[in-house]
Amino acid sequence: MSETVTLKIDGREVTVPKGTTILDAAAQIGIEIPVICYHPHLTANGLCRICSVDAGFRTQLAACVTACADGMDIQTRSEDVVRGRRTILEMLNSTITLDEAPEILELVEEYDADTGRFAEGKRRESPVYDDNPFYIRDYNQCINCWRCVQVCADDAQFTYALSFDGRGFETRIGTFQGYGMTDTTCVFCGQCVGACPTGALKPKRQALLEQGIDPDEIFYQTRRGRKKRSEEAGG
Amino acid sequence: MIDTTASIDLSQLEPVLTKYNGRRREALLPLLHEAQAIYGWLPGAVQEAIGKTLRVPLADIHGVVEFYSMFYSEPTARRVIRVCEDPACSLANAQGVMAAIEAKLGIHHGETSADGLVTLEHVPCLGMCELAPVALDGERPFGHLTPNTIDDFLNGTHPEAAAQPYGEPMWTLARVGKVDPGSLDDYQTHGGYQALAKAVAMGPDALIELADKSGILGRGGAMFPLGRKWFFTRGAAGKPSQKHIVVNADESEPGTFKDRCLLEEDPFAVVEATTVAALAVGAENGWIFVRGEYPRAVSRLREAVRQARDAGYLGRNILGQEGFNFDIEVRVGAGAYICGEETALFEAIEGKRGFPRIKPPFPTTHGLFGQPTSINNVETLVAVLSVLTQGLEAWQAIGTAKSPGSKLFCLSGHVAKPGVYEIPFGKTIRELIEMAGGVPGGKAIQAVLMGGAAGAFVKPDELDMPLTYEDARSRNIPLGSGVVMVFDETADLRQTLYELSRFFAHESCGKCFPCQLGSQRQMEIWDRIAHNGGAKATDKQVLLDVGFTMTETSLCGLGQTAASAVLTALQRWPELAE
Numbered sequence: 001m002s003e004t005v006t007l008k009i010d011g012r013e014v015t016v017p018k019g020t021t022i023l024d025a026a027a028q029i030g031i032e033i034p035v036i037c038y039h040p041h042l043t044a045n046g047l048c049r050i051c052s053v054d055a056g057f058r059t060q061l062a063a064c065v066t067a068c069a070d071g072m073d074i075q076t077r078s079e080d081v082v083r084g085r086r087t088i089l090e091m092l093n094s095t096i097t098l099d100e101a102p103e104i105l106e107l108v109e110e111y112d113a114d115t116g117r118f119a120e121g122k123r124r125e126s127p128v129y130d131d132n133p134f135y136i137r138d139y140n141q142c143i144n145c146w147r148c149v150q151v152c153a154d155d156a157q158f159t160y161a162l163s164f165d166g167r168g169f170e171t172r173i174g175t176f177q178g179y180g181m182t183d184t185t186c187v188f189c190g191q192c193v194g195a196c197p198t199g200a201l202k203p204k205r206q207a208l209l210e211q212g213i214d215p216d217e218i219f220y221q222t223r224r225g226r227k228k229r230s231e232e233a234g235g
Numbered sequence: 236m237i238d239t240t241a242s243i244d245l246s247q248l249e250p251v252l253t254k255y256n257g258r259r260r261e262a263l264l265p266l267l268h269e270a271q272a273i274y275g276w277l278p279g280a281v282q283e284a285i286g287k288t289l290r291v292p293l294a295d296i297h298g299v300v301e302f303y304s305m306f307y308s309e310p311t312a313r314r315v316i317r318v319c320e321d322p323a324c325s326l327a328n329a330q331g332v333m334a335a336i337e338a339k340l341g342i343h344h345g346e347t348s349a350d351g352l353v354t355l356e357h358v359p360c361l362g363m364c365e366l367a368p369v370a371l372d373g374e375r376p377f378g379h380l381t382p383n384t385i386d387d388f389l390n391g392t393h394p395e396a397a398a399q400p401y402g403e404p405m406w407t408l409a410r411v412g413k414v415d416p417g418s419l420d421d422y423q424t425h426g427g428y429q430a431l432a433k434a435v436a437m438g439p440d441a442l443i444e445l446a447d448k449s450g451i452l453g454r455g456g457a458m459f460p461l462g463r464k465w466f467f468t469r470g471a472a473g474k475p476s477q478k479h480i481v482v483n484a485d486e487s488e489p490g491t492f493k494d495r496c497l498l499e500e501d502p503f504a505v506v507e508a509t510t511v512a513a514l515a516v517g518a519e520n521g522w523i524f525v526r527g528e529y530p531r532a533v534s535r536l537r538e539a540v541r542q543a544r545d546a547g548y549l550g551r552n553i554l555g556q557e558g559f560n561f562d563i564e565v566r567v568g569a570g571a572y573i574c575g576e577e578t579a580l581f582e583a584i585e586g587k588r589g590f591p592r593i594k595p596p597f598p599t600t601h602g603l604f605g606q607p608t609s610i611n612n613v614e615t616l617v618a619v620l621s622v623l624t625q626g627l628e629a630w631q632a633i634g635t636a637k638s639p640g641s642k643l644f645c646l647s648g649h650v651a652k653p654g655v656y657e658i659p660f661g662k663t664i665r666e667l668i669e670m671a672g673g674v675p676g677g678k679a680i681q682a683v684l685m686g687g688a689a690g691a692f693v694k695p696d697e698l699d700m701p702l703t704y705e706d707a708r709s710r711n712i713p714l715g716s717g718v719v720m721v722f723d724e725t726a727d728l729r730q731t732l733y734e735l736s737r738f739f740a741h742e743s744c745g746k747c748f749p750c751q752l753g754s755q756r757q758m759e760i761w762d763r764i765a766h767n768g769g770a771k772a773t774d775k776q777v778l779l780d781v782g783f784t785m786t787e788t789s790l791c792g793l794g795q796t797a798a799s800a801v802l803t804a805l806q807r808w809p810e811l812a813e
Binding site for chain 1: 279282292293294295296297298301302308571588593740741742743744745746747748749751752753754755756759763777780781783784786787788789790795
């Protein structure tokens with residue numbers, strides 16, 4: 001039998017195999033800890049910190065990347081935990097557009113985040129990149145969860161088309177020299193679009209549908225785009 | 236203007252690429268530095284050639300170049316003038332100096348002169364606070380600048396800045412200012428390499444015991460017991476060829492310049508101390524990672540490593556000890572405070588963006604390249620030489636029972652004699668300030684910043700705190716990297732809090748949300764309070780919430796301390812945000 005650890009989460013005792021994260025242990029006993037950047041099939045990096053919980057340590061612990069230890073006594077919704085989550089949500093909301101991130105908007109509601117609190121704060125703005133026939137990149141909606149970069153690299157596709165521009169608050173998803181996607185190593189596998197938790201990456205056909213464009217017209221437009229490219233390549 | 240459309244002559248890069256042929260991603264930062272030395276910046280074609288040589292995806296190269304502020308992906312002059320505007324320099328009229336340089340050159344921050352020959356920047360703390368205000372002209376450091384001496388500075392005739400050592404006992408600083416930093420012979424004449432001989436005679440176990448008994452805690456600010464770190468690394472699974480000693484010489488904490496003093500004035504001591512650490516840990520690979528803003532330290536250190544290797548102090552069977560193999564590579568940062576965080580520093584050596592890793596696992600088992608690593612601050616290691624040279628008894632005879640020995644402090648701001656001070660643990664903050672000649676002009680002290688930008692403000696009535704680890708802990712006032720920055724009654728603390736906040740906003744790596752967003756919001760609020768309309772009724776609570784969130788939920792030590800100065804200031808002077 002593998003080694004186990006026993007701990008308390010919100011007062012309830014739970015025994016789990018050694019190495020289990022606090023997030024998974026809590027889920028086992030029906031306690032849901034909120035997550036934003038975390039995706040069960042991708043490497044967890046502990047970025048958003050919305051899953052932070054209180055174990056009475058020097059700082060809170062990110063539940064998605066912290067392994068349970070014997071004797072831990074964890075509060076997943078203490079006053080301090082809620083204060084941190086609310087502030088992170090307020091800051092996030094003031095930085096980018098969350099209109100197409102319903103799960104995050106639910107958290108904003110649930111934690112009573114004041115959406116006007118940082119109204120004078122700088123927003124992380126970006127042009128909308130419509131540079132290929134498959135998907136549109138609108139980084140005004142990007143929360144920097146890294147999922148697209150990860151699936152493009154070692155977590156799935158090993159294509160390495162994406163990295164970052166800038167650093168700190170100014171960090172944005174970027175390509176080599178700012179190239180459009182057709183000039184990168186992108187193979188248009190679509191995994192990044194599938195992994196994006198907001199509207200930052202969107203299939204082009206979906207974007208056009210949302211603009212109210214007739215499906216036949218969309219089919220014509222996107223097909224024509226492809227045909228035109230092959231004509232150019234041939235000519 | 237530099238012509239961006241001009242084709243790049245890649246033939247100049249060929250010899251460098253040939254030299255790095257067969258190397259992998261770990262060679263990325265050194266290769267980017269060498270390429271930038273040729274072109275002044277890193278054109279796309281150059282980055283592509285580097286990517287092919289090292290087999291690194293181009294997107295990743297782009298991410299690295301974007302991360303480090305001393306790498307330029309836009310046309311930049313070979314000569315970059317970097318003017319510090321952080322707190323100590325700001326107190327000494329750095330803004331006036333910057334304005335005079337701008338007027339003289341006709342360019343502003345981030346701009347390049349019309350003839351393409353000079354680029355001007357204001358930059359985060361350059362680690363020369365005792366010489367404030369300071370600037371780097373290319374690789375030459377200059378201090379004590381005034382708007383009136385700008386002509387001398389720009390034509391290179393202003394005297395170059397040099398370190399200022401003071402204190403008693405002079406153990407760790409023994410040779411600073413006395414030894415020729417370029418001469419191994421002179422180093423040996425001043426007692427150099429006697430400590431290593433003693434260490435070899437003792438053997439690793441006794442050496443680790445000595446480190447334990449010396450009570451030396453990590454002096455970069457994290458205060459981890461040195462002996463334990465060595466013990467854990469020695470005990471970690473792996474052969475000596477798979478273990479590392481990394482010297483953290485990425486000294487970038489605003490107000491800190493003690494390591495620069497050692498690196499520049501006593502580089503052989505750093506090399507010897509690193510070798511002692513290698514013996515204790517049983518590691519064959521040494522790395523000294525120096526911040527890119529310390530070019531003089533880098534060149535002196537590289538020369539010291541070369542001379543030590545030629546003399547057999549590095550290499551195989553050191554001091555004739557069969558199997559004592561060790562060598563050192565000096566690595567250079569490129570403008571990123573976060574790389575002082577130990578795991579971010581590993582990432583930088585590995586050729587990546589300096590993102591801190593999640594801990595555990597800890598470096599002693601999973602450090603550089605995922606292998607067991609003891610990462611130590613410069614002063615920490617050189618202090619071991621003091622213990623070996625003076626003997627444990629003499630070391631323990633000064634200081635306190637819990638904080639034995641001596642420690643370096645960095646005095647700056649409004650003191651008559653700023654500089655690096657070596658004192659026994661136990662002297663009070665007030666005594667230390669008095670040693671430095673007190674406040675010039677008979678002015679009263681308003682505040683002292685202890686420990687660095689990530690430290691804490693104290694009031695005049697707190698200055699009788701003894702400088703020991705136990706007092707620091709019980710009063711929650713960090714010694715950090717030994718910063719003692721004095722602000723007299725005329726100083727504008729709101730401006731200082733803005734500058735400290737600006738520093739963290741600039742240096743946040745952008746990995747975790749609380750620090751990436753919180754450091755920006757904190758800076759914006761202090762910018763408004765200090766310059767643009769003053770405080771609003773809601774500011775204090777917002778600053779407390781942002782500070783709490785960064786402190787409690789950030790991924791690494793940078794974010795966890797990015798609000799420390801602000802929060803301690805608000806405790807003592809709530810009116811600053813009112």
